[in-house]
Amino acid sequence: YRNLPPNPILFLFLALIAVTFVYFKVKRLLIEKSTWEQGRDGEIEVGQYLEQLRAKGYTVFHDIQCNAGGKPFNIDHVVVSPHGIFVIETKMPSKPLRRKNRIDFDGKNRITISGVSCDYEAVPQAIYNAKWLSDEILPKRKDQKAYPVIPIVVYPTWFVNAPDSTKHVWVLNPKGLEWKIQKEPQSLTQDEVNSVSAVLSHQNR
Secondary structure, three states: OOOOOOOHHHHHHHHHHHHHHHHHHHHHHHHHHHHHHHHHHHHHHHHHHHHHHHHHOOEEEEEEEEEEOOEEEEEEEEEEEOOEEEEEEEOOOOOOOOOOOEEEEOOOOOEEEOOOEEEOOHHHHHHHHHHHHHHHHOOOOOOOOOOOEEEEEEOOOOEEEOOOOOOOOEEEOHHHHHHHHHHOOOOOOHHHHHHHHHHHHHHOO
16 A cells, blocks of 8 residues: 555545635634624623613613523623613624514514514513512612613614504613613612612622
């Protein structure tokens, strides 16, 4: 076997396999990098909108680390104001090239992206996070009842079509956050705002 001449076809075949493997490996890494950067940019944009609320006396928290039964997770943003407590989850799906860049929410739990794919996890996740925060972290009110927390899902850079009457969860572009929050009646006293903010500050250390 040592005297066999080199087989160029075999070398070409092996080289093709190696190049194909590297191509798909690099492509996957580039997609992951693009997805991460897209999510990061979305979080930055939402954070910038929320920071504008501080001028109105609202308290804003970012990236609250949580743990439920040994399972760690995070809450993207929390806003505390006289108008209520709001848990905000950011979603940043990729925009298609040949379809409408639009989010449609049916008012229950179904979110349709660009008229095709559906996100069934965003709304339940936001609702779970809001309930968990209310039940496990926040103090009780003077009447020993839990603070209501409104879950919100935001889609930066997307046009969002959602019924305005939806109460159990909001789905919107972050540009509408300030307007939407200020439409809510004032439900917290300043002492309650301070108490909740103090607990969240400790949680966020």
